[in-house]
Structure formats: structure tokens, C-alpha cells
Amino acid sequence: MTKVNTVLGTITPEQLGTTLMHEHMVLAYPGWDVDALCENLEFSELAKICADALGEVKQYGVKTVVDASPNDMWRNIELDRVVAEKTGLNIICATGMYYEAEGMPAYFKFRSQSMDIVTELYESFMHELTVGIGKTGVKAGVIKVATSHGSITPYEEKVIKAAARAQKETGVPILTHTQQGTMGPEQAALLMGEGVDPKKIVVGHMCGNASLEYQMSVIDKGVYVGFDRWGLEFFFPDNLRRATVLGLLGLGFADRIILSQDSNARWLGRASVIPDFIQPLIANWTYTHIFKDIIPQLKQAGVTETQVNQMLVENPKRIFGG
Ligand SMILES: [Zn+2]
Numbered sequence: 001m002t003k004v005n006t007v008l009g010t011i012t013p014e015q016l017g018t019t020l021m022h023e024h025m026v027l028a029y030p031g032w033d034v035d036a037l038c039e040n041l042e043f044s045e046l047a048k049i050c051a052d053a054l055g056e057v058k059q060y061g062v063k064t065v066v067d068a069s070p071n072d073m074w075r076n077i078e079l080d081r082v083v084a085e086k087t088g089l090n091i092i093c094a095t096g097m098y099y100e101a102e103g104m105p106a107y108f109k110f111r112s113q114s115m116d117i118v119t120e121l122y123e124s125f126m127h128e129l130t131v132g133i134g135k136t137g138v139k140a141g142v143i144k145v146a147t148s149h150g151s152i153t154p155y156e157e158k159v160i161k162a163a164a165r166a167q168k169e170t171g172v173p174i175l176t177h178t179q180q181g182t183m184g185p186e187q188a189a190l191l192m193g194e195g196v197d198p199k200k201i202v203v204g205h206m207c208g209n210a211s212l213e214y215q216m217s218v219i220d221k222g223v224y225v226g227f228d229r230w231g232l233e234f235f236f237p238d239n240l241r242r243a244t245v246l247g248l249l250g251l252g253f254a255d256r257i258i259l260s261q262d263s264n265a266r267w268l269g270r271a272s273v274i275p276d277f278i279q280p281l282i283a284n285w286t287y288t289h290i291f292k293d294i295i296p297q298l299k300q301a302g303v304t305e306t307q308v309n310q311m312l313v314e315n316p317k318r319i320f321g322g
Helices: 043-060 077-087 106-111 117-130 154-170 184-193 212-219 238-250 289-300 305-321
Strands: 004-006 009-011 018-023 062-067 090-096 142-146 174-177 201-203 224-227 257-259
Touching (some): 004 090, 090 117, 106 154, 117 154, 212 238
Parallel strands (some): 018 062, 142 174
Antiparallel strands (some): 004 009
């Protein structure tokens, strides 16, 4: 029987329940901690901020949250674990790497001059999936890969190939990051070319493109598409995301869509003052936005409870369960 790794141990796919497939505990770009003016929050303070924010999802019946932070975005397993304990939520963490421009590729790129880094990355992912992450003993439950805007760099391609090898051996899902949906078909083709079952692939951030033709070019490959950035209107307006998801639901694709927000409880680094023009574009970007705003709006447009349940409960169960 398939088991799902959470930061507090394994559960069955049936125990996942309502699942947010792509969120983050904190967001931190590599280098945040070399800023002399970065905030220096105590761990306990940070854990409380995260638990309070994420805990709000429980009132909407959420049981499980995937922390999609890759290894090089200050993924913090201890924080995931404490927040899981405080909230009672299942939290699933990831192994994997972010896209080249905003991740931390220097180490493996240096090694690639003389070593086979596809194998090294594969070994590293396998260790985190089957042995544990660092000294925590926590095993990752998903693999995260990412690509650039309009291209897949040679480094990103190596990460994807390593991820495919680890996926085939462990059966865990692969969650991807696209830049506003670009390279969605190419990601799916590359992973499937390496032998990954399309039903184990969620092509992320596809809600950054309102073209149904483009959406179909990804869905036709048999993978899932992530409508996982609701509220992040700095990149793309929710009303176009809504129109797109309504189109796909109208075509009968509730069984291929996941809903999430790519939100976080805290940015790490220097406390930033958000410019006035950006504030309204992220005002609704929270862990609860889809439940408070988007799902009621979709229902008003005729979306059924069964379709919502398919996207939030049944699809995650199948993605993890196979
Ligand atoms: Zn994300």
C-alpha cells in the first residue's frame, strides 16, 4: 500500500483529505541572510507566525499542506515539523531545486565541470526521499523542479533528469515551477521522455496563462495543471484565472486541476515596505483566499461541490496514491 511521507511520519493517501498542493511556510531567496539588515526572528517567533497563518485553513476543512520549497529556498524542516505539531495539519515537504536564476546552482554547476551531476542530484534526492533530510530523519514527500521563463537551461534539464530517476524509483509526485506557465508542455515532455508517469506530474503555475489552447497542450499529455497562484495578481489577474479554470471545468477536466495559492507566512530578509501600486495586487494572497473568495465565485458560475471536491481532495489522493 502506498504511503505518503509527511514531516511527522507516513500517512495513507486516503488520510490526505482536502489538500493545498503548493504553498510555502516561508519564502527566502538565497542570499537573504547575508543582508546585514535582515530581520533576525527567533525560531519560536517564526514558528508562531507560521502556525497562526497556516492554522487558518483548518476552518475550511484543510487537512494537508504541501510546502513546495526546494532545497535552495531556505526550506526549513524543523519549522515544518513544529508547525505540523502546533496546527495538527499534515505537512509534506519537498526535495528538489529551484530554477537557475533564482536558486542556488553554483555548487552543482561547479561540480558539473568534472562530475556527472545528474547522478549526484539523483543520489541527493533519493537520500532525502528514503533516508531523511539532514539530521531530522524527516523524509521528503514530493520532488520539486523548476524552469526559467521561456527556456529550460542545461542545469535545469539535469535537475529534471535526476528528479525523473528518483521519481521512478520512489513513486512520489513531481511538482514543477514554471515562470507564468511557460515551458509547461516542454517540462511534461522532458519528464515523460525520462519515463515518468504523467499521472505523477503536476505542472505548476499554469494559471499564469489564460489560453485554453495552451492549457490543452499540457493537459493533453496526461499530466495535472496547477491553478496554484490565486491571489498573486501581481503576475496575473484572478479574473482571468477564473475564466480559464471555468473553461477547463466546462470541458470536463476537473480531474486534472489542482487548486492552491503559492502563499507563505513570512518573507525572510529585510523588512520591506511594499510599494502602493503592488499592495492591491497581493491583498488577497493568503492561505485562505480560494476558500473565502475563489470557490464561492466559481460556484456562483455553476461549478459543483463534486468538481471542487475533485480538485481539492480526489486529485491529490490520486497524485500521491497512484
Ligand atoms: Zn511556490
